[in-house]
Amino acid sequence: MTTDELKAIKSDLVIDARGTACPGPLLAAKKAIGEIESGEIMEILSADEGTKHDIPRWCDKMDHEFLGIVETDSYTRLFLKKA
């Protein structure tokens, strides 16, 4: 998805994992994914560099659809759709 499309998304759940480091964001994502329905969109906020690579791989393993990232000055927004 393009950055504009991503920015326009209304996420069903936003998880703020800024301020945690590996494996924090991953564990937060795992915990939170149970709170949304299939097809809904989860947004993860992270300031951790490794997370940018981790979440897409996690999505791949768990069969969720990774939609893309939007960078801001101080953190990254990662979007995924639950399988």
Next chain:
Amino acid sequence: MSAEIENQVKILEEQLKKLQKKQAKDQISIIVFSGDLDKVLASMIIATGARAMDMDVKMFFTFWGTTMLRDKNKSAKGKDFMSKMFGFMLPKGSTQLKLSKLNMAGMGTEMLKGLMKKKNVASLEELIKSAAELGVEINICQMSMDLMGFKKEEMIDYPNIKYVGVASYLADADESRVQLFI
């Protein structure tokens, strides 16, 4: 014609069942041999990360790794002299582990712990707690316990902790896709 096909299907189904049994599970088997803080931290981060990816995790703590599972607030009675010496000389639990390098008489270890706190990296104690909540399985080598004179009553409270031998580790490892020696 139909009976033949039915038979074929049956045979295939049986073969499939056999193959599925032999297939490696979505599981990671980790031996924690080292009692160094940095190495043990790595093992716990991997373990909790694996649970986040829905992999089963079985950890086998042996030799120096066993020291991480001692509870600093507990003690065991009835130890012989050698066991008491070992118990005294070895770290008593996760808070007393040292870095494998740059320990610098404890300064390096404290510096790392400080850095971790500053950068919001989970401490070893927090990781152990997470691991318990996430269902990381911990098994302890009974032989190591015997050699170092540790007793069950001085180990931390952790759900379903088991005291096993090498065969249990090997059986777990054999059915895991990933095996690590830390």
